[in-house]
Amino acid sequence: MTTLIDRYVYTVLRRVPEQQRADIDRELRTSIEDAVEARVDGGSTRDAAIEQTLVELGDPDRLADGYADRPLYLIGPELYPHWRRLLTMLAWVVLPTAVTILAIFDAVEGAGFGEVIGGVIGNLLTIGVNLAFWVTAVFAVLERTGVGRAELRRNRAWSPDDLxxxxxxxxxxxxxxxxxxxxxxxxxxxxxxxxxxxxxxxxxxxxxxxxxxxxxxxxxxxxxxxxxxxxxxxxxxxxxxxxxxxxxxxxxxxxxxxxxxxxxxxxxxxxxxxxxxxxxxxxxxxxxxxxxxxxxxxxxxxxxxxxxxxxxxxxxxxxxxxxxxxxxxxxxxx
Amino acid sequence: MVSDMTMDATLSSHLQELRRGTVVVASLTVLRTPGYGYSLLETLSAAGFEVEANTLYPLLRRLESQGLLTSSWNTDEARPRKFYRTTEQGDAIAAALRDEWTRLDRAVTDLDTPAETVSGSDK
Incomplete structure (x- = not known):
């Protein structure tokens, strides 16, 4: 039977790079057992001690992020303003243009009024979601590969020439x-x-x-x-x-x-x-x-x-x- | 007007900001004598450092990957434990951090004391 501790440790391990898993598994279990033992010595029951210890350790996903040492964001503060500006521009300029052109196509093809309206709504959603997704994906890649950042802040000290x-x-x-x-x-x-x-x-x-x-x-x-x-x-x-x-x-x-x-x-x-x-x-x-x-x-x-x-x-x-x-x-x- | 609750939240976020980094100095200092995760947690909280297990455990591994700590599994006891120990580099860095802490403490105290030191420094 999987115990509460097992479930906690597995949840942490799920989000930790594979080569670290075995070691973290062993170490985390020992640490939990140590804490539980201290609580039991202090007079609690084992079940209560386990529960308190796990509550104190907190959200296993956060702990895993700590172990994996990864950024807890998709697009960081340096790129966020650019992401927002581009997305706003696309939503106000490209999206209406594309939807209008497609609506004209529909009308030329002889679609009725209702069909054209339906097409407009469908296209707004499909194209809008695609734009948002691809823009975000491109920025997330920039964030993780550091291409943009390397340009914003190069591998040397900043100087006024960089303005x-x-x-x-x-x-x-x-x-x-x-x-x-x-x-x-x-x-x-x-x-x-x-x-x-x-x-x-x-x-x-x-x-x-x-x-x-x-x-x-x-x-x-x-x-x-x-x-x-x-x-x-x-x-x-x-x-x-x-x-x-x-x-x-x-x-x-x-x-x-x-x-x-x-x-x-x-x-x-x-x-x-x-x-x-x-x-x-x-x-x-x-x-x-x-x-x-x-x-x-x-x-x-x-x-x-x-x-x-x-x-x-x-x-x-x-x-x-x-x-x-x-x-x-x-x-x-x- | 800013409510008391907001002030409390502001204070606690500034405190957190100020304390960040102190756990590193404390851990590197304590681990000159080898210790494992839970023992360090106990030592630190007994010494008055407010540190949580979920920050400390990942931190130990990060310091190890930076070469400031080394670790080895001790399997002599019933429960095998991973013991961390401060390396020479870690010790040097901890010493530098402690010096900085002392310097900052002095600087803050100087700022806090009345203006006589400032007018005296004109000469």
Whole structure:
């Protein structure tokens, strides 16, 4: 029969790294027995002594956390403000945009008013939960790997040189997390569409032999680019070039696949009934437009940022409500 | 106005803040003579340190992993016990911590005594 002490010790051990278990098991039992014995010597019954001792030791999960010496939080105080800012932005900007676009799709497909409203509610929940989850997951990984922290507080003493320059070349932790989130979302969407979103995959499964893995690799490179950008502290012409190359590596094959009708799964297209309009040509047109415009916009935006950084033009500093001009090290405007 | 209960809570959180770290000095000092978890707990509470078992036991293992304590199982008695003992490094660190404690105590006392010392220090 398992005793109360057994149950307590097992509960602690459950959350302790395996290589420490045997030793902690033995030591904790002895400590408990010692305390119980002292209480029994003091005149209590054994059962009462055990209960009091365990109450005093307190929540076994907390004790286990003490032994394992792990942080008792998912996102610590250093990253929390950035996590909150990004999540708020996504909830107010990206979520409504995505839900509206999907609602328009539904309406084009000829869904009734009720169906569209139902779709909006469903999408709000699904996309909202996904955004929150992935943002949190990315930040939790940053917290545990210390990538963000290493940047915020390097492995040497802080010096005034470490102050963010607030030049147009400055990349905030929020922007950095955003640049990691995008590849994660694309890869997740690419993999999940094969299994979940609809009865048959949305995208042509034949492309798993080359193109879909290729896009996953490009997305991983996007993530690497994000880390590099963050570490090198800013938008330079090298960043413009890298961003443009990555953008084209993504957009050109995708547009080509779309234009040669190898992008969507023919089975999925066959299941669509949009009345008089042809789903394939519409979807192809819409996606090509979005990809082309998105890529051009992204390339130009980064190029403009880099150019502003080079010229040292004033730039709003996120979260301060102020504008800063690039300063030389001595504090004089360049 | 701040209620008495809030003040009590504030006081106890500041006390906790102040006491954090004293258990380390005390443990490293006591364990120059080898001892096991429960015996140390008893010694510390008898000496007036408010320490709880669930803080002390994990702390001992952490100090061991930092090389300030060593441990060995003593199986001579009926109940095998893990004995901890302060290492040379641990002893050196404890000495440094005790010096710091003395220095802080003096500094706080100086601050607390009337202004004459301050005006005298002008010369």
């Amino acid at each position: 963010p320059s607030y030049e147009p070349g400055f990349l905030t932790v929020g922007q950095f997390a955003g640049s990691l989130l995008w590849p994660v979302l694309v890869i997740a969407a690419l993999v999940l569409q094969q299994f979940t979103f609809s009865e048959v995959p949305v995208l042509d499964p034949d492309n798993w032999t080359f193109w879909w893995p290729y896009f996953i690799v490009v997305m991983i490179l996007e993530g690497v680019y994000g880390v590099w950008l963050f570490r090198s502290h800013g938008w330079t012409h090298a960043a413009t070039a890298a961003n443009a190359v990555l953008g084209l590596l993504f957009a050109v094959p995708m547009i080509w696949l779309l234009a040669t009708e190898r992008f969507f799964n023919p089975e999925f297209i066959a299941m669509q009934d949009w009345g008089s309009v042809d789903p394939l040509s519409w979807l192809t047109g819409i996606v090509i437009t979005i990809v082309a415009l998105g890529t051009i916009w992204d390339i130009i935006e980064v190029a403009i940022r880099a150019e502003r950084a080079r010229r040292g033009l004033p730039t709003p500093v996120p979260g301060t409500g102020r504008e800063f001009t690039a300063l030389t090290r001595s504090g004089k405007p360049m």
